[in-house]
Amino acid sequence: MTSRNTLSYAYYPGCSLHASAGEYDLSTRELFRKLGIGLTEVPDWFCCGATPAHNVDELLSLSLCAKNMELAEKVGGDLAVACAACFSRLKTTQHVLSENDVKRKQVEKAIDAPVPMKGNVKHLLDILARDLGLDRLKQAVTKPLAGLKVACYYGCLLTRPTDVPNLDCVEAPTIMEDVLKAVGAETVAWSHRLECCGANFTLSRPGVVIQLSHAILDSAKEAGADCIMVACPLCHGNLDIRQEEIEGVYDTRYAMPVFYITQLVGLATGLGADKLGLDALIVNPMPLLKEKQLL
């Protein structure tokens, strides 16, 4: 039990969590405070470059991530990341730079510093399920999410590619379900949990996003889910913000709330709606939560 109060991380929120996904940031900070896990924001962090940077300029993408890791080193400890896309980029950078000497030297030149390789890059799920552990998570539950049927949506980047994020099995992960079952929810088996939502085409090709996200919403509904849980601001934008538009295009109705993982886990630990940013969700989750007597 000596380690109970020693969990503490450098925290990289990323751009979305400071803008359109503010509720993910808020609920993460509140949940971690409640669980007694330390989070210190990396001072002066930069955008990790997300998909657009590695799409056309790998060296820039690697350099931006390496710079952030250098900044994180000043805080110390492992790096906690909430956004699946930031997580994938930072983790991939660490992997590429440890394997490829040529690229590492180029990056060191670009950031004018030795590449920091000490801390691990960890997704929040990893911290909850493994560092804290499911047993201790269970102990923190004051209001089990009994009767709530959740479709856990991994999307593309949480577990891929195989050799990089190493969060869980790439084709049959269970870490989201494990965490949710620990807080008393039910999880549904559904076909689209690893399918792509169209990601960053939301700006340039919304038609693509509407088609792919429609298939995901359909699959969750067919499996009997009450709601979807995500770990990525882009997935959230596509499934929650665009849901009404998708309903219009396909002449259907889902009214399917889309939660961030920290919102659902936070709810189970007794955090109130205001501490979890539930009012920022576009599809109103209140009717569902009241019906299940979770609020």
Place this chain on the structure above:
Amino acid sequence: MKKKKMLLSTETMDVDFVRKVEALSGTSVRRCFQCGKCSAGCPMATFMEHPPNRVVRLLQLGQWQRILAGRSIWYCASCETCSTRCPNKVHLASIMDALRKLSWDAEGPSKESYVQLANRLFLQNIRTYGRQYEMRLAAVFNVKSGQFLKDLMLGPKLITKGKLKMFHQKNKNMTEIEKIFGRIEEMRRNGEAL
């Protein structure tokens, strides 16, 4: 595009181009044996004129101009499904990155200007602000792409929910980011990096 017969000869192959792609992507183009598994799982294959396995095959045959002239590489969502499932460990998602980089460098003969425009604005935002400024990204994209009315109803809804910030917190350490962009440009000028 007019249908051209594909010629299989050493003359039509472009070994230099393939080497560049392999250096950039850190993966082997030659290892692919055309099982098609990448394309079977690709969520974007239906939007592409050359699905992922054909992109690799065209590369093997030195027909890269066909790839760069089309929209396939710009319709790849970087979801990594292909790389995950390839039995030969061809990291196809990285090949897509490399091809986009090479197309980008040549100011892109590609038709997919919207995706390129979004990428350019995104990177410009990083250089100017250090972080993404989503509101500005969406606004400038709509103006530059001529889609003034696009997502009109989404805007007010997002602002009321606090999802689109009117003002942006700039990173305080902007000289640092400018230096990174500058050094990379210099390395490329000196031929130290692709």
